Amino acid sequence: MDITINVTDGVPIYRQIVNQVKYLVASGLLQPGEELPPIRTLALQLKVTPNTVVKAYGDLEIAGVVQKRQGSGTFVSEGRQQLALKERRRVIEQRIDALLAEAHQLNFTADDILRMVRERKAAMNPGNNAEPAEVEK
Amino acid sequence: MEQAVVDVTGLSRSFGRKSALEGVSFRATAGRIYGLVGANGAGKTTLLKHLLGLLRAATGSVRVFGLDPVRDPVGVLRRIGYLSEERELPEWMRVDELMRYTRAFHPTWDAAYARELLETFALDPAKKVKELSKGMRAQAGLLVAVAHRPELLILDEPSSGLDAVVRRDILDAIVRTVADDGRTVIFSSHLLDEVERMSDHVTLMHQGRVTLSGPLDDVRRGYQRSRVRFTQHFEHPPAIETALAMEGGGRTWSVVHNGSLEQFHHSVLTLGGEVVESRDATLEEIFLARAGRSRQPVEAA
Numbered sequence: 001m002d003i004t005i006n007v008t009d010g011v012p013i014y015r016q017i018v019n020q021v022k023y024l025v026a027s028g029l030l031q032p033g034e035e036l037p038p039i040r041t042l043a044l045q046l047k048v049t050p051n052t053v054v055k056a057y058g059d060l061e062i063a064g065v066v067q068k069r070q071g072s073g074t075f076v077s078e079g080r081q082q083l084a085l086k087e088r089r090r091v092i093e094q095r096i097d098a099l100l101a102e103a104h105q106l107n108f109t110a111d112d113i114l115r116m117v118r119e120r121k122a123a124m125n126p127g128n129n130a131e132p133a134e135v136e137k
Numbered sequence: 138m139e140q141a142v143v144d145v146t147g148l149s150r151s152f153g154r155k156s157a158l159e160g161v162s163f164r165a166t167a168g169r170i171y172g173l174v175g176a177n178g179a180g181k182t183t184l185l186k187h188l189l190g191l192l193r194a195a196t197g198s199v200r201v202f203g204l205d206p207v208r209d210p211v212g213v214l215r216r217i218g219y220l221s222e223e224r225e226l227p228e229w230m231r232v233d234e235l236m237r238y239t240r241a242f243h244p245t246w247d248a249a250y251a252r253e254l255l256e257t258f259a260l261d262p263a264k265k266v267k268e269l270s271k272g273m274r275a276q277a278g279l280l281v282a283v284a285h286r287p288e289l290l291i292l293d294e295p296s297s298g299l300d301a302v303v304r305r306d307i308l309d310a311i312v313r314t315v316a317d318d319g320r321t322v323i324f325s326s327h328l329l330d331e332v333e334r335m336s337d338h339v340t341l342m343h344q345g346r347v348t349l350s351g352p353l354d355d356v357r358r359g360y361q362r363s364r365v366r367f368t369q370h371f372e373h374p375p376a377i378e379t380a381l382a383m384e385g386g387g388r389t390w391s392v393v394h395n396g397s398l399e400q401f402h403h404s405v406l407t408l409g410g411e412v413v414e415s416r417d418a419t420l421e422e423i424f425l426a427r428a429g430r431s432r433q434p435v436e437a438a
Binding site for chain 2: 005007008009010011012013039040043046047050051052098101105
């Protein structure tokens with residue numbers, strides 16, 4: 001499972017795992033019914049305490065993203081819609097806040113940013129851009 | 138309360154006139170990883186030596202598995218694995234002799250695990266300890282510290298001066314100790330990113346005292362790092378009530394602070410500034426702020 005931990009930006013590690021698994025599920029890189037790595041395996045891969053992975057998987061289960069099956073492992077929940085609108089908004093809003101703060105520092109207005117977002121979107125090849133459509137379902 | 142693997146209360150210790158530990162209390166329960174942080178001379182090694190029975194508690198009490206490690210060294214030490222920063226190993230022994238020697242003290246020795254580690258580390262069993270490189274010596278020390286699958290693994294600055302490969306071997310051993318059978322690890326380190334990744338519980342020591350201790354999430358809770366911009370120039374950091382450390386100069390400052398974010402915004406506003414950005418502080422930022430701007434070297438890998 002492709003997860004990267006960064007300890008320089010102050011986000012607790014279990015939350016980094018939760019956010020990235022949610023992203024992998026929402027973008028279809030993790031499929032419904034697919035098994036997540038066992039706790040020990042992921043802890044060894046990321047070099048984090050196993051209890052952090054336990055906590056992350058627990059949060060993901062409460063959020064309905066994954067399910068634990070007795071005596072086997074942790075699996076991505078069946079059914080398409082895992083992320084509630086509120087959750088999806090929260091993920092994006094965090095990025096927007098950071099962007100606006102950075103823009104402010106560099107003397108761009110919010111309108112400048114909106115215009116730049118549209119320009120960047122137009123510059124992207126729409127054919128390679130299946131991900132946002134996935135997330136929107 | 139959960140049965141404690143380690144229970145230290147009110148431990149004080151001095152060497153001559155120099156006080157090394159002052160009223161230190163520390164508790165560890167099974168299945169968790171405890172990170173011990175502090176500058177050189179903060180008392181970490183002295184505390185760990187008390188757990189091993191190498192030092193006798195002058196004031197206060199030390200219990201490991203409910204036993205006094207000084208009065209019952211055999212009962213305690215056979216259940217502990219220990220790797221010291223100096224990796225004190227008998228120089229004249231060959232690696233295979235070191236393994237046989239250690240095995241004799243530990244009825245729980247897991248020969249298959251020992252063999253697996255020997256192969257993973259690519260250690261030559263016929264080599265003498267004194268012929269080993271620094272990294273190989275650490276690997277040999279780690280092997281004999283974990284191959285009896287100790288209930289408590291104590292590592293004193295295990296990563297100190299080692300390259301990335303051997304550091305990874307050490308972190309793997311820590312994860313396996315906890316993940317496989319819910320045993321306990323206590324390790325000291327000055328690599329704060331390592332502590333942040335590997336610890337369930339963090340204890341910060343400063344000049345022989347415990348200054349901060351608790352589950353990692355609790356320790357970090359409430360600490361923020363903000364970027365602040367003022368309209369006027371400040372030669373020296375302006376006084377902000379909840380600020381623990383400020384870096385920068387002129388109009389732009391980076392502040393580590395605790396308490397309510399709203400109050401912080403208010404304080405900055407009163408000084409004619411604004412908060413540009415806030416995020417949770419990292420363990421390193423909290424540590425540096427709490428260590429009172431001391432110039433002690435703290436490395437971040």
